[in-house]
Amino acid sequence: MTSQTSRSSGWRRALASAVAGGALAAGLVVGSAPALAEPAAPTTEADAPAAPLPADMTAEQALAIIQSDYDTGAGGGQLSNLIHQVMKLRSQGYLASASNRAAIVAALEKRPNQAPLIAALEKTLAFQTMNKMRGAAQPQQPTTFGVTPGGIPGENGTITIPIAPGG
Numbered sequence: 001m002t003s004q005t006s007r008s009s010g011w012r013r014a015l016a017s018a019v020a021g022g023a024l025a026a027g028l029v030v031g032s033a034p035a036l037a038e039p040a041a042p043t044t045e046a047d048a049p050a051a052p053l054p055a056d057m058t059a060e061q062a063l064a065i066i067q068s069d070y071d072t073g074a075g076g077g078q079l080s081n082l083i084h085q086v087m088k089l090r091s092q093g094y095l096a097s098a099s100n101r102a103a104i105v106a107a108l109e110k111r112p113n114q115a116p117l118i119a120a121l122e123k124t125l126a127f128q129t130m131n132k133m134r135g136a137a138q139p140q141q142p143t144t145f146g147v148t149p150g151g152i153p154g155e156n157g158t159i160t161i162p163i164a165p166g167g
Helices: 002-031 059-070 078-091 098-109 115-137
Strands: none
Touching: 059 078, 059 098, 078 115, 098 115
């Protein structure tokens, strides 16, 4: 009796699954009418298209825009990490080149596509890192300000001390 009971419940389940699947398919076909509405006007500032960027934008302005939009900390992703590193080197005095600035501004105009922006920031970071390495490789010359202690420097590193007459 067990085998007969399991056979009858098996075909019932198959029938119930077929009916449910057919109803689901019919609901999708009937419920998927084409959208005939017009797109709504932007209601918030975030929905509005971005204002065009000024043609004479400096690298500092472009980096500030990127930093305010994308620098969310260490867990912010590739773009966030890149802008963080670029800004850190910038604060150390390693600025972006003119071609880096042009690439960053061009990439900002292509947003929301982040690939050109990532490529521009990677090139900027490489340029800054190269300049940092160049600076570290050059030996620093001691600086003198023209002041010598105790008198006038002579030949062979000797110092001549003037003596007052009559003494």
